[in-house]
Amino acid sequence: DTPVLELRNVTKTYSVKQGLFGKSKPLTAINDVSIKLARGEVLGLVGESGCGKSTLAKILLGLEAPTSGEVLVDGQTLGGQDRLALARRIQPIFQDPYSSLNPRKNIYDIIALPLRVHGIGDEASRQKSVREILDIVGLPARVMNNYPSQMSGGQRQRVAIARALIMKPEIVICDEPTSALDVSVQSQILNLLNELRQEFGLTYLFISHNLAVIEHLATRVAVMYLGRIVEEASVGGLFDAARHPYTDALLKSVLTPEPELGIPDTHLGMSYPNPIAPPEGCHFHPRCPAASDLCKSKRPTPLFDPNGRIECHLHSP
Numbered sequence: 001d002t003p004v005l006e007l008r009n010v011t012k013t014y015s016v017k018q019g020l021f022g023k024s025k026p027l028t029a030i031n032d033v034s035i036k037l038a039r040g041e042v043l044g045l046v047g048e049s050g051c052g053k054s055t056l057a058k059i060l061l062g063l064e065a066p067t068s069g070e071v072l073v074d075g076q077t078l079g080g081q082d083r084l085a086l087a088r089r090i091q092p093i094f095q096d097p098y099s100s101l102n103p104r105k106n107i108y109d110i111i112a113l114p115l116r117v118h119g120i121g122d123e124a125s126r127q128k129s130v131r132e133i134l135d136i137v138g139l140p141a142r143v144m145n146n147y148p149s150q151m152s153g154g155q156r157q158r159v160a161i162a163r164a165l166i167m168k169p170e171i172v173i174c175d176e177p178t179s180a181l182d183v184s185v186q187s188q189i190l191n192l193l194n195e196l197r198q199e200f201g202l203t204y205l206f207i208s209h210n211l212a213v214i215e216h217l218a219t220r221v222a223v224m225y226l227g228r229i230v231e232e233a234s235v236g237g238l239f240d241a242a243r244h245p246y247t248d249a250l251l252k253s254v255l256t257p258e259p260e261l262g263i264p265d266t267h268l269g270m271s272y273p274n275p276i277a278p279p280e281g282c283h284f285h286p287r288c289p290a291a292s293d294l295c296k297s298k299r300p301t302p303l304f305d306p307n308g309r310i311e312c313h314l315h316s317p
């Protein structure tokens, strides 16, 4: 079966200036990443803040072009000119419904905007579509006249979900969709996303720093560290028998470090490395309890097997 979405050897490098008079240095945000999404599955992408998850999401949404490598939808390569077509098929739900919704527009305008941009329907049919989608995401039709500031965090994320789904996408890129919400609301939104996926046969890439969330929703998991996928496995395989020491460390800590959310590094000993100057050899070696001399000088070769993939000298081909 052709994957509905595929990244083939995608690398994304930025030029970053260090200080006011500093030289520009390359930052490799995504380093030779290959992933495939089968129709209807949920691929969880887990990693700490700064690992490249959000850059990956932007590439999949056509908001950033890869420096090298290919993005394929239904086996077809996408170039920049297909951005609008891509937007119809792949829609995002971002972390922060406070900043992703225009505060000066009412809910009707926010949800109907993608339809207008794509010239879909007339005003009457858009009204009808917005009513229907509000019902589907569990909001009453009267919120159409509200502004985002008049709604709770959970309601706003329902609006963001409605805005994504009104385009009838096939793939939804969920980038930390519940991280900014109160814990009590998180599970409601996760359950909603799960129901919607089943009802509409959606395919999700579900990005999170939170493995508990991934376990709840995903069928497969890819673990990212400094721009590389270091392990990929089925959810069952990963949670029962993680193979990469980094995955193992993430699993041992329910709270993974995420400075922007105020969650400190609780167990990995040192903070996340600077992506401009990644450690030699295996990028994880300064934090790895199993690191050997080989790990300091040589990057492990990925091993592909029926369980998935693993990039660690302990599991070398």
Ligand code: SF4
Pocket: 244, 245, 246, 282, 283, 284, 285, 286, 288, 289, 290, 291, 292, 295, 300, 311, 312, 313, 314
């Ligand atoms: Fe640890 Fe070495 Fe494996 Fe890297 S390659 S994760 S340092 S054991």
Ligand code: MG
Pocket: 049, 050, 053, 054
């Ligand atoms: Mg992010």
